[in-house]
Structures are given as structure tokens and as C-alpha cells.
Amino acid sequence: MLTQEIIALKRDGGVLPQAAIAQFVAGITDGSISEGQAAAFAMAVFFQKMSIDERVTLTCAMRDSGDVLTWAMPGPVVDKHSTGGVGDNVSLMLAPALAACGAYVPMISGRGLGHTGGTLDKFDAIPGYNTQPDIGELRRVVGQVGCAIIGQTGEIAPADKRLYGIRDVTATVESIDLITASILSKKLAAGLEHLVLDVKFGSGAFMATAADARALAESLVQVANGAGCTTTALLTDMNQPLASAAGNALEMANAVAFLRGNADARLYEVTVALCADLLHSAGLAESLDDARAKVNNAYASGAAAEKFAQMVAALGGPADFTDAPEKHMEAAPIIMDYLARTEGHVAQINTRAVGQAVVELGGGRRRAADAIDYSVGLDRLAALGAKVDAHTPIARIHARSDAGLQAARARLDAAYTIGDAPVETPLILERIAP
Known part of the structure; x- marks a missing residue:
């Protein structure tokens, strides 16, 4: 099909064939589709929406627009994604706890957006920590430590990077169809087998109401599973900051305190729930109760804190960071x-x-x-x-x-x-x- 035919079909409420979606994503990636055409497509999707099958096809095409990692690990490869909030530093404690429980976590995270903090910005507060290693370094750290929290490389889902930039300036960011493909294309390109989603609602979330958050969560869960990644989601409250700190070095210090046994209660509850969901779906626990017990033990024993320290050191940060974070930030x-x-x-x-x-x-x-x-x-x-x-x-x-x-x-x-x-x-x- 001609590019303008694809746009017109969706503009008029039609269902796009798989080949048309793949063709369009290829054009976004190689530059043969103009910014105007990409903007028109995004606006057509915004108003006419996509079926679940179309969303799966779009997500997979965007995933496959760049490198898709494969792993040969002795345990399941898992990750978590949050839709963003204030004082949401869950990833900092979640990844090392999962690694301590036998999972492997190649976590590709983002920077702050609007009023919400970004995981990468928090790690940039650590002197020497490399948030942009190449894929070979990512593989080395995940293999040795069990987890690595890094940023998106240029080789991961480049179609999403270009399309998101266009959506950002054309008032089409809020499309659930396009949000779903954007989030999942990057996560699935990391080669995940299991994923858990923290979809937030409330005054500090991008989805203000529980109904809107539920609609996004259902889309993400259906599409991710349709693309072959076992996925669940939790709807969590963001009508108050999750941690008692907001700001990059302060949230990092808060995370170290959590790992050393001084956790904010609400933050601990959400982190353990997300970890437990992943351990259970990945087959590392017989039940959610068993999974929670394993996560609690990873924190109480110091195993999660040790994994965090190993990850920081492996990616160039201070070897004694968890002993005295205030000395380094x-x-x-x-x-x-x-x-x-x-x-x-x-x-x-x-x-x-x-x-x-x-x-x-x-x-x-x-x-x-x-x-x-x-x-x-x-x-x-x-x-x-x-x-x-x-x-x-x-x-x-x-x-x-x-x-x-x-x-x-x-x-x-x-x-x-x-x-x-x-x-x-x-x-x-x-x-x-x-």
C-alpha cells in the first residue's frame, strides 16, 4: 500500500493489515516516511483507535525495528515498568531483590518526564555510574550480577524514539494505543520472558482516574501477552508521593536506606507486591505468598543490598556506595x-x-x-x-x-x-x- 493509503484507511476507521503496519514502521525507522505522514498516522490512531490485534502488530514491528536481545541465562529474564509518579524509586530496590531470588533483570529505564522523576536521573547522581553502556556491557553485568539498570541505547526500538518525538509535539501522546506500543516495544526488545506493570492513578499520575489507569493496564497486559511475554499489572495509588523523598540524590539515599532495613511502609508494600508477582509468574515461587516470603528474606538478609552494591560497582560507581551514599553524592x-x-x-x-x-x-x-x-x-x-x-x-x-x-x-x-x-x-x- 502507499503510505497515504495506510493513513487514509485508519483515518476512516478501517483495520490495518499486518503488512501495512510493518511497512509503516519500517518507513518511520529508515526515514522514508516524513514527519508529516507520521504525525497524520498518529492523529488518525488517536481518533479512530486500534484493535488489540493491531496494537500487538504495531508493538512487535516497533520492537523489531532495532536490536532484540536474546539471553541464555540459568534463570528467567524479567522486568518491571512503572507509568511514572512522584517519589517512585521502586526500580532501585526491585531489580536487586529479584536478582537475589534467582531472576535476571536487564532493566532499560528512562529519564524524568514532566513532574515525574526518572530512574536514570537517580543513577546519574552516583559518580561514575554508567547509565549508557553498550549491549555487550549490559550482557556482562546482567550475567555477573543478575541485574543492570541502564538507559535505552540507539539500537533499541529506534522506531519508537522517532515516533514518540513526533507525538510529543502533535498532541497525540495520550493515545492508549500508541502509549502501549511505545512502552512495550522497548521492554520487549530487551528479550524479556516475564513483565509486571505498575500502572498508577491519582493526582501525581499521568492517568488521573482509576478507570483510565485500568484501561491502559488492560491494553498493556493483553498486548504484551499477545506478543509472547507473560505479563500482569497492578493498579497503584499516586494521590501522595510513594517514598518520603522526591529528587534524584534524595531518592537514591532513600533507596539505600530501604535496602539497609529502613523502608517507607507504602514504598515497601508496593515493591514487595511487584516483586512477588514477577517471581510467581516466572516460576520462582509456588504461590504469591511464597514469593512475598522470598522477597522479604532478600531484604531482611541483606542479599538485595549486596546485589545493588555489586551492580553499582560493576557499572562504574563506588564500591562502597551502599555503606555511605552521602559521601559520594x-x-x-x-x-x-x-x-x-x-x-x-x-x-x-x-x-x-x-x-x-x-x-x-x-x-x-x-x-x-x-x-x-x-x-x-x-x-x-x-x-x-x-x-x-x-x-x-x-x-x-x-x-x-x-x-x-x-x-x-x-x-x-x-x-x-x-x-x-x-x-x-x-x-x-x-x-x-x-
Whole structure:
């Protein structure tokens, strides 16, 4: 088919043949399809949507547009993906725990997007850690340690990289069909056998409602399984920050504290649930209860912390990083408590505004080319329901400048509502399986 025929067929609500989708993705990859044509295709999909079979075909074609890794490991190859939130540093503790339980985790992660933090930015806070190794180095570290957390290489799903850039400037990012293909093409190109998805909803999530999050989760689970990767999903609450810290070095320090036995309760619950789902689906545990027991033991015994230390050292970071992370990461020059203005309970948190406070401090990006200040951010964040008064810190601000400090204070003023104790949403709302 001619490119314009493919676009017209989808524009008019038709079902695209597999060969047409493969042809279009090949054209995106080799540049024979123009940006205008790719934008028209994205807009047609945005309005007319795709069937599950079309989504599977698009995902697989984008996966196959570059290198697709294969593994010959003595255990299952697994990974997790989160749709993004504030204080969501789960990957930092999840990957080493899975490795300690016998799984192999080649985790290809991304940088911060909007108000949400990025896993790679957190690792860039560690001096020497190489977030962009070549595929050979990825293979070496996964084989030796059991896990490696790195960024997308130019050889992984290049069609997605080009199409996403076009979607970003044509108001088609929100398409569930295209989100599904974008997320899964990169994950499946890593050669995964099992995947778990953390699909978030709430004031700090890209999907504000549980219904929208459920629709995305169901699409991801159906398409991933249709593409041959055993996949489940959890719907989790993002109406408050997941960790008590938000900001790159601060979330890294929070993760090390977690691995050393001082974990935030909500963060621990989500991390263990996601790990358990993967261990069970991968055949490394007889039941979810058995899987949870194995994960709990990986943390309690220090095995997960040891895997994390090995991964950091193998990818160029300090060998003693988990012993004294504060020795290796820069601290912000201004540290100040943000106090409650009145007595009561934390009744509501605009979690997006908390994430935007980190951006105001310089810990996130307004534009893709912006540099990150890894030292700034927030910690000691009060949770929903916390009792506060005029002498109680709701958060501690880590700033580079007084201007950043004041901008973050203004964001926190908008983020925290003090009143009666709230009725909280369940942290894990639902599990979605094929």
C-alpha cells in the first residue's frame, strides 16, 4: 500500500493489515516516511483507535525495528515498568531483590518526564555510574550480577524514539494505543520472558482516574501477552508521593536506606507486591505468598543490598556506595524545613505540585535539553493523614538558591491541604492478569 493509503484507511476507521503496519514502521525507522505522514498516522490512531490485534502488530514491528536481545541465562529474564509518579524509586530496590531470588533483570529505564522523576536521573547522581553502556556491557553485568539498570541505547526500538518525538509535539501522546506500543516495544526488545506493570492513578499520575489507569493496564497486559511475554499489572495509588523523598540524590539515599532495613511502609508494600508477582509468574515461587516470603528474606538478609552494591560497582560507581551514599553524592547548600501553617491532619496532597516543586528547584526538566541538579529536592514528606501543627515540618526542602527555595515553598503551599483526616484510597487497588 502507499503510505497515504495506510493513513487514509485508519483515518476512516478501517483495520490495518499486518503488512501495512510493518511497512509503516519500517518507513518511520529508515526515514522514508516524513514527519508529516507520521504525525497524520498518529492523529488518525488517536481518533479512530486500534484493535488489540493491531496494537500487538504495531508493538512487535516497533520492537523489531532495532536490536532484540536474546539471553541464555540459568534463570528467567524479567522486568518491571512503572507509568511514572512522584517519589517512585521502586526500580532501585526491585531489580536487586529479584536478582537475589534467582531472576535476571536487564532493566532499560528512562529519564524524568514532566513532574515525574526518572530512574536514570537517580543513577546519574552516583559518580561514575554508567547509565549508557553498550549491549555487550549490559550482557556482562546482567550475567555477573543478575541485574543492570541502564538507559535505552540507539539500537533499541529506534522506531519508537522517532515516533514518540513526533507525538510529543502533535498532541497525540495520550493515545492508549500508541502509549502501549511505545512502552512495550522497548521492554520487549530487551528479550524479556516475564513483565509486571505498575500502572498508577491519582493526582501525581499521568492517568488521573482509576478507570483510565485500568484501561491502559488492560491494553498493556493483553498486548504484551499477545506478543509472547507473560505479563500482569497492578493498579497503584499516586494521590501522595510513594517514598518520603522526591529528587534524584534524595531518592537514591532513600533507596539505600530501604535496602539497609529502613523502608517507607507504602514504598515497601508496593515493591514487595511487584516483586512477588514477577517471581510467581516466572516460576520462582509456588504461590504469591511464597514469593512475598522470598522477597522479604532478600531484604531482611541483606542479599538485595549486596546485589545493588555489586551492580553499582560493576557499572562504574563506588564500591562502597551502599555503606555511605552521602559521601559520594553532592548535598544541596540550603536545607530548610517547610512547616505546617495550622493544626490538623494532611487531608489532601496535590502530588503533581510536589513533583513540580522538585522541577522548580532544578531537580527536573522543563525542556528535554535542561541540565539536572541531582542534589536538590524534598525529603521527610508528610503522608496523607499525618497530624501536623505550626511547629511540624511537612517536608524538608533541599535547594541550590534562595529563589529555588521560595519557588518550592509556593508549590508546596498549593500541594498540601490541612484539615480533617482523609479516607485514603487503597494503595494497591487491583491486580490485572490475562
